[in-house]
Amino acid sequence: MTELLKIHPADNVIVALRDFRAGEEVELPEGGTLPFREDVPTKHKFAERDFAEGDTITMYGVTVGKTLRPVPRGTRISTENVVHASSDYSVGQRSTEWDAPDVSAFRGRTFSGYHRGDGQVGTRNYWLVIPLVFCENRNVEVIQSAMLEKLGYVTDRAFSVDVDALIAKYRAGAAEEDILSTEILRSGTELHGKRVFPNVDGIKFLTHQGGCGGIRQDSEALCRLLAGYLNNPNVAGGTVLSLGCQNAQAGFLQEALDRIAPDFSKPLYILEQQRSKSEREFIAEAVKVTFTGLMQANQIERRPAGLEHLTLGLECGGSDGFSGISANPALGYASDLLVSLGGKAILSEFPELNGVEQELVNRCVTEEGALKFAHLMRSYSQRAEAVGSAFSMNPSPGNIRDGLITDAMKSAGAAKKGGTSPVVDVLDYTEQATRPGLNLLCTPGNDVESTTGLAGSGANLIVFTTGLGTPTGNPITPTVKMASNTALAQRMADIIDINAGTVISGEDTIQSKGEELLELLLRVASGEQLTRAEQLGQDDFIPWKRGVSL
Template sequence: MTTGRALTADLLDLDRCTLRLAAADEVVVAIRDLPAGTRLSTPEGVLTVATDVPRGHKLAVRDVPAGGQVHKYGQSIGRATADIAAGEHVHVQNLGMDSGADAHELATVHTTLPAPTGPVRTFQGYRRADGKVGTRNYVGILTSVNCSASTARMIADRVTPLLAQYPHVDGVMALTHQSGCGMIPASTGGGVLQRTLHGYAAHPNFGGLLVLGLGCEMIQVQSIVDTLPVLSDTLVESLAIQEQGGIRATVEAGVAAVVRMLPLLDARRREPAPVSELVLGLNCGGSDGYSGITANPALGHASDLLVAAGGISVLGETPEVYGAEHLLTRRAVSEDVARALLERIDWWKTYAEEGGGSLDNNPSPGNKAGGLTTILEKSLGAVAKAGHADLSAVYQYAEPMTTRGMGFMDTPGYDPVSVTGLVAGGATVVCFTTGRGSVLGTRPAPTLKLATNTEMYQRMSEDMDLNCGRIVDGTASVAQVGEEIFERIIAVASGERTASEELGLGQDEFVPWQFGTVT
């Protein structure tokens, strides 16, 4: 970024007030509020701002005729819905969707990431029996049906005060949801729920599990217990409310079951493990005009560092890579992997149409207030979280993420549902970028929240873990902030608590993707 300087009292340097992301772009991004009448010095002469342009929003630096493409990041973000003159605010009033299909190259561009130098980086984790390494040591109360949700919470609430005696146990989490009965287990929806529950049960951050049901639900407790892919050193007990004689009796039995686990779990200790054992989930929410400029590319740099070290990093939110999927398909390790991503995009197009919508219904009102206009613009910024590594695998929702490298999981754009899928797939740390100020937190995998701009970071500092807005402020580079994120990932994986953990978030954010027929 060129900082520039004020030229006169009423003439400012364009490069001091905006960011030009690619030389041929018709728009630049304001890094300060630009009132109508502001005069900007450009290589072509003086540009006068015609209408107010808030920070994070787009300013036209070239004329664009109605129907013409508008570019940002060197990519089309839409077509002009009216003639746009240089100096105008470019947003919903004059920019719409570009429905022209991008050409999808399949596995044509491959990147060799720089190999790590120096000693092998390690973190302090919980080595599990099958070789996986957890970053936390939790007890999970896994519910088969919503009918057992309140009972699960009662058990967790009763046990939590006792944890002061067991400092090496991170918590007791009630995994409650809105389904499990009236759903055919073999249906698509039933299968997704069971895959999600199995993913959490197999998560290396759970040392103990209590499986809790009502007794008459379609998805039975015993069927879950019999098929759980738990690690051999995971402590497992199960209860059904009807068999125990009701809620009060079940709470007593559940508390006793969890308390029996606590001394055994508390005896476990962290030990050094290579960072290649980390599984990183990548997500964003409450995005703004800075997301694709600061936090997302910085997180992409951190992701590349982990992948280069042999770890796994996985991007989600299929509806929010729509329009930018061509940037991922050309990076796929094979044509089959590229086609798998395109198949998920096509599935979402049909799914959205069947629900009476379309994938270009995005961005949200908050995204638009932050400067994002079209789903193309939002997606181009979102894929920056994936860095530059090759795309190694495409996963179904909550499918185990086992292929080393950068992967993609098919998840909705709704943040709690998306992150639930990533954690079910095995993410042991999550990084979540936000510009408007999302307050999401997750368990059992800790979530680092990365602010895209300094103003929001300062306003919501108790909810944020790192300020990536320094990139726009000119006090740090993308690479520098990316390296800070990487170091924070290692620290959090080793036990450092995140802002959301300090606030006790994460239990209510367990939200499995729910769809399908309920009878």
Template structure:
């Protein structure tokens, strides 16, 4: 998977000597003659930047290789110079050797005294935060309007006396009743709510319920080991006297929390306290060449400094899971990942979803033919260090290093789970241009190509297109990303924060029936 020796400045990019497809660095015209090493190729179709071109004749049924990895087979004879995409590529599944632990390499950890630092917020119990919000959680959809109104009362003018508080944010949700309980869906919802309630980036939490829902507030608190106290408050609308009374009681509860929440200061702490949720959305043909491997290089640095990198989006490792199982520290860790993939195969059977091959229209326009090709780039975000553990959705992450958390590929759901698991910063790569943000953990957005970065500069934080432009190597870009992470963790606002995004991206995973 190494890009060593890859020349990115030529019109066609060969990612591996064994590949039979090349990547168009720029848009190509019919009849254009290009030299690839000592060979010449005549382009036989209009090819958009980021799409694939056949490097040689590929017979029908033959495997198509990118990064020396099979991403499909030729649906018909493909001639050198042909455009290679959904019209002539078939997705084929096949058995893969998981090769448990074969690619585990020791990590050269930085001595604790020499580790990078950031200015973090240290909570009384030792947890370290990157932001300082007060959060309001709804136990059920029926209390979501109430929590939104409570949060809306705390305007910038009313929060002005509390300059160290980043805001009061409502995490509204659409479930909590009309669901089977006990059930896996019910457990996941409660685990997600509890993960937010415990998150170090929330100085205080108010939980609001209706009163007759399945997800009762008292049972939620008891089942998750949460206790009402100085930083955790709870209200039930039917007990408080209804909508207006609950809003008034909620405002009063948060007013009492604000002075304590404001009484904090940032101080230097080790980068080992950083937990990064890794996400990608709106991927294109350059994502697996620039942004994703560069983010992976940054995660290798973070892991060496004692931090944690959380890869998720289980459908988006489908087809390349062996890249991770070969890095698993034990066969049990690798098998747990395969077990989650087997669960997804059962869960999606009979549906026309991404796990079964179909990627989104934006991915296709950007040059990705199917889920295997998308997965190939997506997995690169995790870098090269050993896979230490595999977690279920929103399960608390207690293992440092590179880990995996099971989740859908849908960005808001995946990131919600990562934050509930403890991520205090999100790194989000995009090729088409995703307008995503998150709270209470902020999102850094990494662009895969310079034209998109310039077009959407108000939404993008880091231009990984510099790799494609020949101005940075993947390793240099990784160092730049790591430095940006330290600044963001220290309080530097990300583009999505400056735009006010993150109030509507709390989306717990709905995985069960509604009745």
């Protein structure tokens, strides 16, 4: 196993692939030896040369920081001696020449999907029940409790928790230590084969805290997001609950649907509680129309479809010092393969593109796209600074602990998810991905807000890379979790679908792991394999509120 990694020839820091102790001496990738002056943990970076105060730190070939004080050769790069810094960017001459990967192993392949009337193809067949305003969340939950298990959609209970055992011990006078030592995990329950509608993969009940009370723009954005979910190829139709008086009016939702899907033909039922006789009558009507919608959705069956019908959301979260050298580049290679085959990929999380803007600007196929990307990045950064924050504050304590000490360093690795293909379009939040190729989508770096946005812009698959582990999924889009390191894949095997740690150990290359990932995605897209997130019911949905609350 290789012990060190210099990612780019221009870099002046090196990644430690194992723990090093002060006093150890190692051979450098480009020749010569280096003695460690202090302990350097796995995933962290150390100085290849002596740095003076104010020197530039370069990683992935780009600026990722500035030294706060002299940093001797062989010492660790940390938040104590380095601060965030990134290069400026501008729109000028661009180059979109691209050395596309060899796709011969995938050419002519298909997946088995749900064909929609507008030509889209879903990897799942879901019915949506969604509120236009948080006032309807309780009604959504009542409908969920009435329908979900009766229709056979409480499946694959991986485990249950026996609270009755704790109650019995408590009533028998057990002490706290006895309670804590009681085994209450029970094996799971299988409910497969009991679905009333076998061709419907599930009913997804979304709740949120928006729709009223904030600025009108947030409510309008919520309507556009929900329209995107209804238009997503993984959705067969939906039941929408409206109170009636809220900012997020049903008319706004319909306008948003008309704009993004003029030929929308899926069954859609919009109910307004303030026009109903009573809450009970309102809920009963919602249950009945949802049932009839499920009858229609059940008539759709999986059929073969070309890979050009796949739209892959590219996401990372709980990143570590290996994310940018194993999982993210492997996902980027899979993205390049899919794009070469006529599919779409969507790279989001704009705060985590800070420092690599110039590279992405240069990859935009149109000047209009380059200018839009630069504008969205600058305006987003300015809004963050206006409320006393900045992109530089993006790395979390977990990121920093595992070697990602500046936003530019984190971003340079995060951007690897987008591979090397040209950028065909730049989308603001809720805009739809319609052009084959790599799309950039403006979302926050927040994991769930970003995955929520990816599905709302049309992703019918998502790959979520992680180095620390995160129990995140999406209600309508299968989310594949890819670990950056083998220790995580083994420790949190219940939430990880594929391990890119084999790239670090040398068992795989970026290319072989990317091809393995695409093979997995085809099985997931065809319904042959459920993701861990689906098995665990990780249906996370958080709309992005971009304004203040009024």
